[in-house]
Amino acid sequence: AQKITQTQPGMFVQEKEAVTLDCTYDTSDPSYGLFWYKQPSSGEMIFLIYQGSYDQQNATEGRYSLNFQKARKSANLVISASQLGDSAMYFCAMREGGYYKLSFGAGTTVTVRA
Amino acid sequence: ETGVTQSPTHLIKTRGQQVTLRCSSQSGHNTVSWYQQALGQGPQFIFQYYREEENGRGNFPPRFSGLQFPNYSSELNVNALELDDSALYLCASSRLRGLNTEAFFGQGTRLTVV
Numbered sequence: 001a002q003k004i005t006q007t008q009p010g011m012f013v014q015e016k017e018a019v020t021l022d023c024t025y026d027t028s029d030p031s032y033g034l035f036w037y038k039q040p041s042s043g044e045m046i047f048l049i050y051q052g053s054y055d056q057q058n059a060t061e062g063r064y065s066l067n068f069q070k071a072r073k074s075a076n077l078v079i080s081a082s083q084l085g086d087s088a089m090y091f092c093a094m095r096e097g098g099y100y101k102l103s104f105g106a107g108t109t110v111t112v113r114a
Numbered sequence: 115e116t117g118v119t120q121s122p123t124h125l126i127k128t129r130g131q132q133v134t135l136r137c138s139s140q141s142g143h144n145t146v147s148w149y150q151q152a153l154g155q156g157p158q159f160i161f162q163y164y165r166e167e168e169n170g171r172g173n174f175p176p177r178f179s180g181l182q183f184p185n186y187s188s189e190l191n192v193n194a195l196e197l198d199d200s201a202l203y204l205c206a207s208s209r210l211r212g213l214n215t216e217a218f219f220g221q222g223t224r225l226t227v228v
Contacts, residue, residue, distance in 0.1 A: 004156070031213060032213065033213045033214050035216075037219075042221055043202055043204075043221050043222040043224070044219055044220065044221040044222065045157070045204060045206070045219035046219075047216050047217070047218070050214055050216065052213065052214055091156055091157075093156075095213055095215075097213055099170070100145075100147070100162045100164075100169065100170040101147065101159035101162065101170060101172060102147075102149075102157075102159065102206075102217060103159070104149075104156030104157045104158075105156050106154075106155055106156050107155075107156050
């Protein structure tokens with residue numbers, strides 16, 4: 001079964017507007033961590049934000065925030081005030097308790113228009 | 115800049131050949147993981163090394179093997195290359211092993227098998 005599902009293959013957003021990237025996950029482990037990474041065309045995966053399953057508050061990092069809805073098993077990324085440099089592929093990933101690997105979704109391509 | 119460097123950046127090999135990809139971990143990081151990212155897909159976990167020992171492996175055949183050296187640099191070896199091995203290979207290093215441990219990725223090696 002797919003552990004991470006990203007249903008939006010591509011999104012367009014106007015510069016300075018906000019965009020929400022969807023991510024749902026599947027796990028029976030009560031202890032897990034959720035990550036978002038940005039991958040520009042250069043290939044490097046850049047860490048954006050982390051949310052732990054026991055965290056009471058939604059994570060925020062600058063212009064990035066994570067809308068964590070545990071009961072619905074969703075961890076959507078919100079990018080506020082989009083910039084042209086935000087154009088990239090975005091991946092949601094999960095690490096389950098006791099495991100070492102990251103399980104990635106298929107990614108969402110974001111294109112920011114001027 | 116994450117400090118994780120991979121070499122070479124691009125490589126073309128013929129089916130049936132063997133290839134070695136290299137990764138230099140970020141200073142102080144004792145854990146390294148390798149991922150395979152096929153075009154248009156999310157990264158798939160190959161294996162992880164911790165203090166020179168393999169301590170986790172994904173769903174990849176034995177012709178995918180690795181090493182981690184005392185300085186924590188790492189190699190990924192692939193024998194008997196197949197066309198489907200064409201992908202971006204990403205190395206990720208981290209200092210600790212834990213649920214919220216951030217993995218720092220290199221820029222990847224793009225392997226093409228012809």
